[in-house]
Amino acid sequence: MNNLLHMLAGLAAIFLFYFCGEMLVRVLALPFPGTLAGLLMLLAFQFLRRKTPVVLISGGAPLLKHMAMLFVPAVLGVGVYWQQISENLSGIGLAIIVSTTVSLGLSGWIAQRLLQSVAVDSEEDPGL
Structure with a gap:
């Protein structure tokens, strides 16, 4: 029961960020999708x-487990718009x-910089 509550709370938190992103984009008239704003938040x-x-881990796990199912609409969209896609295939x-x-x-490059900073920090503090 506790796991179910954690999962529902996590899904609610994920959807809260989604809706806040949508609202932010509409209120500020930003030129990108609200889902992206929610993800960035x-x-x-x-x-x-x-x-x-x-809670977020519990809520996100079922979504990640069924990620392939979430891509079905995108794959079907490719089939619907195949004519336009084939015309612009090189671009x-x-x-x-x-x-x-x-x-x-x-x-x-970012990973290399982060690993260098971790290496420098571990050399300065050998007690870790």
Whole structure:
């Protein structure tokens, strides 16, 4: 029963961030989706707490477990818009290659910087 309550509270928290993001985008007329704003708010919350609450882990686990099912609408959308996609295939392919290369490079650079700072901190404090 306790796990069910944790899961429901976690789902409620995730949906709260989603709805707050949607509301923020509408009120401020921001040029990006409310779901992205909600995700960024959730990310900021977790950075400020420096630890993911157990409730959010319990609420997010079922969503992650069934992630493939959540992508079904996107896959069906590709089938519906195949004509437009095939007309713009070179641009889409180039965008995918460039964005993947940039994101991998940036992720590697950030990871390298973070690992260097952890290594420096552990050298300064050998008691850890």
